[in-house]
Amino acid sequence: GAVVSQHPSWVICKSGTSVKIECRSLDFQATTMFWYRQFPKQSLMLMATSNEGSKATYEQGVEKDKFLINHASLTLSTLTVTSAHPEDSSFYICSAGPGRSDQPQHFGDGTRLSIL
Amino acid sequence: RKEVEQDPGPFNVPEGATVAFNCTYSNSASQSFFWYRQDCRKEPKLLMSVYSSGNEDGRFTAQLNRASQYISLLIRDSKLSDSATYLCVVISTGGGNKLTFGTGTQLKVEL
Numbered sequence: 001g002a003v004v005s006q007h008p009s010w011v012i013c014k015s016g017t018s019v020k021i022e023c024r025s026l027d028f029q030a031t032t033m034f035w036y037r038q039f040p041k042q043s044l045m046l047m048a049t050s051n052e053g054s055k056a057t058y059e060q061g062v063e064k065d066k067f068l069i070n071h072a073s074l075t076l077s078t079l080t081v082t083s084a085h086p087e088d089s090s091f092y093i094c095s096a097g098p099g100r101s102d103q104p105q106h107f108g109d110g111t112r113l114s115i116l
Numbered sequence: 117r118k119e120v121e122q123d124p125g126p127f128n129v130p131e132g133a134t135v136a137f138n139c140t141y142s143n144s145a146s147q148s149f150f151w152y153r154q155d156c157r158k159e160p161k162l163l164m165s166v167y168s169s170g171n172e173d174g175r176f177t178a179q180l181n182r183a184s185q186y187i188s189l190l191i192r193d194s195k196l197s198d199s200a201t202y203l204c205v206v207i208s209t210g211g212g213n214k215l216t217f218g219t220g221t222q223l224k225v226e227l
Contacts (some may be wrong), residue, residue, distance in 0.1 A: 034214060034215070042219070043203065043217045043218065043219040043220050044160065044217045045217075046214065046215070046216075049214060053194070091157070093159050093160075095215070103148075104148075104150050104152075104162045104165060104205075106159055106162075107159040107161070108159060109159050110156075110158070110159045110187055113155070
């Protein structure tokens with residue numbers, strides 16, 4: 001069964017809307033979770049590292065005010081795409097792992113965001 | 117130079133063929149290596165970890181060459197269901213559990 005749950009799976013909304021995506025670890029606590037974005041026919045690109053109880057770390061070129069990350073508990077991280085525009089349409093995926101740095105990450109099912 | 121590089125393909129092979137993918141990484145401090153499989157419009161799923169001694173899981177064999185900084189994936193007796201994109205993933209020291217992905221190699225297995 002899934003160890004990382006991500007919701008919603010699909011979002012279609014109008015330009016200017018803010019969209020919140022949730023990522024939950026089901027079987028373990030995750031002090032760190034990761035958010036990725038994937039455009040068609042491209043690889044996953046890390047957007048930010050979500051840290052429980054502290055500020056997220058954003059990768060170069062990712063606007064922190066545009067993509068708000070909150071990691072309020074050891075099992076939940078949220079990504080809010082604020083005032084979304086068509087160019088934000090993408091596949092957003094979160095990942096989390098039980099903690100050891102040599103262990104693979106578990107991925108959520110991903111959220112397909114389409115901004116009209 | 118990208119931190120993790122793969123030939124994007126596509127590799128079109130007949131069913132039953134043996135196919136190999138390579139992946140190179142630039143950070144010599146990389147410590148953990150994985151192959152993930154991603155089906156179209158789906159999330160990546162772990163295929164196998166890659167160990168220095170090489171490891172095998174059924175029809176899949178993974179190898180790591182630290183000296184040359186590359187990893188490989190060999191698929192024997194390929195099935196139609198093996199058609200997917202195969203992502204090479206590296207974890208480097210100092211990055212927590214942050215994964216760095218290759219661009220992926222697309223495999224198409226045909227009748």
